[in-house]
Amino acid sequence: MKDVKWFVVVLVLALLSTGGMAVAGTLDEVRARGVLTVGVNPGVAGFSMPDEKGVWKGLDIDTAKAIAAAVFGDASKVKYVALTAVQRLPALQSKEIDALCRNTTVTLTRETVNGLNFVHPNYYDGQGFLISKKKGVKTAKGLKGATVCTLPGTTTEMNAADYFRKNGMPWKPVVIESNAELNKAFFAGRCDVLTSDASQLAAIRSVAPNPDDYIILPEIISKEPLAPVVRHGDDQWYDIVNWTVMALIEAEELGITSANVDEMLKSTDPQVQRFLGVNPGFGKALGLDEKWAYNIIKQVGNYGEIFDRNVGPKTPLKLDRGLNNLWTKGGLMYALPFR
């Protein structure tokens, strides 16, 4: 009995000591370092991609910049770490990076088993089909017996298999190893239809010999909410990253853009005053400067601006807002109340 007692005492002491060690939060570490390290995708057009001068551009990159603007008041204080799909979660777990903005789908196992927290999605993607207009198919239900080009061993392939089985349609997968070869095979007519994430389909369509000959079918057969990720166990840091994404959406709801944010400082709307820190409170609550939201919008822009700049109709991707529109306009982007 005595041994058991001692064992319990030692265990409690051990737990207390480890609890005491984990004091320095991510925010303090980032501030001490003077730069935010963010894991990004090595190359997905519109989301995370170096330009010809080696400067990172994209929707995920702008999200990372927004976090830096909130923390430092300077959107340029970001160090980007390019990570492959297998590297991304271990890099976060081993504290190599402070946050991950790398088109990562929110799933149950990733949140629980991998010990991660996903914040509000910054892009709602989903798997779709790209097809030539000449085939005369208007909906995915008309794809009976179609040959389908897809990458091997991805969730994309499994989702497609599920979809065709569920609808009782025979199909013939054409599995091709690399993205470039896949596109070539599709444009050369080796398969009737190509399946991938809708944002990718838009990029593929944009490089077609004649983009207007192809359409993306309206059906989306899987949910791919892409969100920035942080580690379990640092709630303050989670709040900062989460409310940074919220702030991007809230600014669009309030009609604040990078162009009019200085005028908006004089607004009499109490919501705007609180949001921009004219009436202080939110900054202190998050452990940030009161001008955090002002800095984000001034330096990076609101969600609508980020979307249009990187993937919107004026870019090669030509994506519609769709699910990524504000909730008031039929989309899913819904900022929780700033109160």
Add this chain to the structure above:
Amino acid sequence: MKQAVQAEELRPPVTSIGVIGWIKNNLFNGTPNSVLTLVTLFFLWKTVPPLFRWAFLDSAWHTTGQACREAAGACWSIISMNYRFILFGFYPYEEHWRPFLAMMILVGLLFYSRDRNHWKKTLAYAWIIGLFAMGLLMKGGLFGLPSVESTQWGGLPLTLLLAIFGLTAAYPLGVILALGRRSKMRGIKVLCILYIELIRGVPLISLLFMSSIIFPLFLPEGVTFNKILRAQVAIILFTAAYIAEVVRGGLQGMARGQYEAAESIGLNYYLTMRLIILPQALKIVIPPTVSILISAFKDTSLVVIIALFDLLKTTQSVLSNPEWMGFSREAYVFVAILYFLGCFSMSNYSRKLERELSRGD
């Protein structure tokens, strides 16, 4: 006085000298060769003009991606518009002269070291100064050069860095391992065998994964090692194991008499190896060693899978840009030329070295 009658000089028939003679003797001497020549000519006639047309006549050299899509031929614009990113990756754009100068110093030093007459103490000093200068240029932080973190290094300098440091560090390590494996001391022998067999038993990719994904999880939280350094160590460890086995082959090829002769004049182990055995053994294994070095040079491109932006990765990154998507042929031809230059000069040099070293035989 009798005039010396000079016999008229008969020239050989036109068909056996000059161009015609050469053609007759080399290309059309017999039916099978004539057929082969005709088939080859037909094949060349079918392939070379279209290739030439594609590469030079119909090609676009310095245009936008959109203009390239309208051109019938090759789109070299993907190189000319993006070459700085392909070559230097994320290195700050305004500072590109620094990695360029560093590479020039490296190439200059390598070229100067080709000649064995230059292998003196001054060369060693030149290398030390050169390496220091290269490090300073790449890293910065002194003499008013802005500091550039190694995470921003990429492209050709990264490939060369991984290859050259990988090879120069792996070679001596490999020789030591080979000697250890042949050692009479049991402990050392077992350790060397274990090392060599374990490393040779796994592919390089798994070592790279180990170093970039599993290794950081063992470290205390917050302690991170430089990604490039981790990949570099993996490449060195891997290449050394292969070099060790090749060198062991050379050591086993030495006749017993060599060892006995060394013993009979009273040389100790170190001197025997240094003066008698290794110079001969390493010479024998030059060809297989160079094969390993060349394949190790090409293997550095595997760091793509741990998202280091070496030459191949920067190229692929350009290819995933919608503006340049689909011009993979042109981009890969460019990269292939760069790799070929590296590999060819290595094998060229090894042949030169072999010739020089075998002069004494």
